[in-house]
Amino acid sequence: MGFLLYIEYTQCIYIALYQGDRLPKAVISKLLTITTAMPDYQNDKEILALYRKEGNKEKGFTIIVQKYTERLYWHIRRLLVDHEDANDVLQNVFIKVWRNLDGFREDSQLYTWLYKIATNECLSFLEQQKRKSVLSLSDVETGLNNKLQADAHFxxxxxxxxxxxxxxxxxxxxxxxxxxxxxxxxxxxxxxxxxxxxxxxxxxxxxxxxxxxxxxxxxx
Amino acid sequence: MLKGKEIAEELQQLAPGLELPPQYPGNVTTGYFQLMEKLLVQKAKQLDEIAAQSEVLDELVDISPILAEVPSKCPFTAPGSYFESFPTQIKELRKAKSAKIIPLSKKVKLYKRCIAAAAVAAVISIGAVMMAKHYNKFAIDRQLANISDEEIEEYLLTHTDAFDKAQLMSSVKAEELPNILPEELSNLELETYLEENIIGEVPFNPSKK
The missing domain is CATH 1.10.10.10 (Winged helix-like DNA-binding domain superfamily/Winged helix DNA-binding domain)
Structure with a gap:
């Protein structure tokens, strides 16, 4: 259903671009906004279909890793500040994805599902830091600030x-x-x-x- | 809409003798229409990104014009080629994590269970013995504390023999004994007392008795 809508909207854009200035820019913009919500969805659907095809599980997973590594890394890095921490958490995220992808029912987009896992992993990591900081009598904020100031480019x-x-x-x-x-x-x-x-x-x-x-x- | 034949007839009526080529001479490169869809999607994606940026920026300008002026570029950097090497990194990690775990045989499991059970039983037994000893010690002490000195003295007088006396005396140090003898008692008086009371009680040649 989503794919059919996507084709329909693509055709609309085709017509809109073909007609050039005769269509109001706002209409073109609206059409583009609606349509571009689809491509990722379609691509992810294709990747998931590949992943579920017998013998292609690893290939499908690798494509997901390649596609989302950078985006998820920066999301995690901005929350944890330190590269090593971000790397550890990102690894955990993809290990979780590998273990749970079979059960992903596509109720949501793959993109939001991945962000959800990454965010939860970050919050768990910070929770662990909090427990440790109780023992060392320094708070997480101080720890993050120290890490920020330790950055070579700070x-x-x-x-x-x-x-x-x-x-x-x-x-x-x-x-x-x-x-x-x-x-x-x-x-x-x-x-x-x-x-x-x-x-x-x-x-x-x-x-x-x-x-x-x-x-x-x-x-x- | 007029069909091809109708259009040709119409044209013949309008301009008899005019022979026009039936097809448009223009051409497109092979695969143009297949490529078009992809190009459109790319273009649309770019426009969408611009639209999203604009939406976020408009919202930020409304809330905080000062913050909207700050460059939104994140200052962090990742080590060079980190993103290129990450898929390999995760592949190796995944393999390591999903390494086959060989289950312990049933015999080993049973053996381990027996050892564990024996250890638990030993701990419980030792604990019970220690507790019992501890409890008994306190019980005897408590009972003795309730007996008066007179009762103990009477018991010792009626129930002990010479052997018990010797054993009791050996377990007590001389310094701990109360000084029951008068200070001014001379050695002569002492010897006399011993000859009369103690030495007389001991038979000199018991085998001849």
Whole structure:
């Protein structure tokens, strides 16, 4: 059904582009917005079909790894700051994907499912850090700040690094929402599937996060 | 819509004698239409990314114009060729994690279970013995504490013999004994007392008795 809709919309765009300036730009833009939601879905469907084909499991999985490694890495890295931590968590994410992909029923898009696993793994990792920090009497925020300052490229005077410091000061879940929206430019609808939270709550959370970051940047 | 034949007849009526080629002479490269769909998707994707960026940016400008001015580029960097080598890394890790685990044979399992059971039983037995000893010790001490000195003295007078006296005396150090003899007692008086009371009780040649 999704694929048929996709074909239909592609044809509409074809006509729209063929007719050039005679169609209002807003209509073309709307058509493009609707249509481009489909390609990833279609490709992922093809990958999953390949994965489920006998003897192609490994090949299908490798394609998923190649396609999503970079995107998931940056999502994890922005939450954990340190490369080694991000690498460990990313490995765990793909091991989980390998173990659970057979059970993935495609109720959601593969993309949101992967982000969900990655986010949960990050939160679990931070939870472990918290338990350790109780023993070492230092909090997670301090730990992340230390890691940030230990980065070879860290420059306290540059705005992008100040922004990172501000993001670290946010509560965990607000940090996830902010990163998904600001850096990954994820629509609230998809974010809602990743975080199992209503769109309204996510919008409010993002709003609060932005305001806190603004305050932090002003006072820094 | 007019069909091909109708169009030709119509043209003949309008301009008799005009012979036009039935097909358009223009051509497209092979596979153009197959490629078109892919190109459109790519183009649409780019436009969609721009639209998403614009949506996020518009929202940010509304909430915080200051933050909207900050470059949204993430300053972190990944080590060179990390992304190229990661699929191999994950492949090796996956193989290592899914390495076949050989199950222990039933005999080994049974043997291990027996050892574990024996260890648990030993711990329980030793614990029970220790507890019993501990409890008994305290029980005797508690009972003795309830007996008065007079009762003990009477018991010793009526139930002990010479052997018991010697054994009791050997277990007590001389310094710990209370000084029951008067200080001013002379050696002569002492010898006399011993000759009269103790030495007289001991038979000198018991075998001849």
């Amino acid at each position: 420059d306290a005077n540059k705005l992008e690094w100040k922004l990172q410091k501000a993001i670290i000061s946010l509560p965990e879940k607000q940090r996830v929402v902010f990163n998904l929206r600001y850096y990954d430019e994820m629509p609230y609808e998809q974010m809602s599937q990743v975080l199992d939270t209503s769109e309204g709550a996510l919008k409010a959370s993002y709003h609060h996060a932005v305001k806190k970051i603004e305050d932090f940047m002003r006072n820094a």
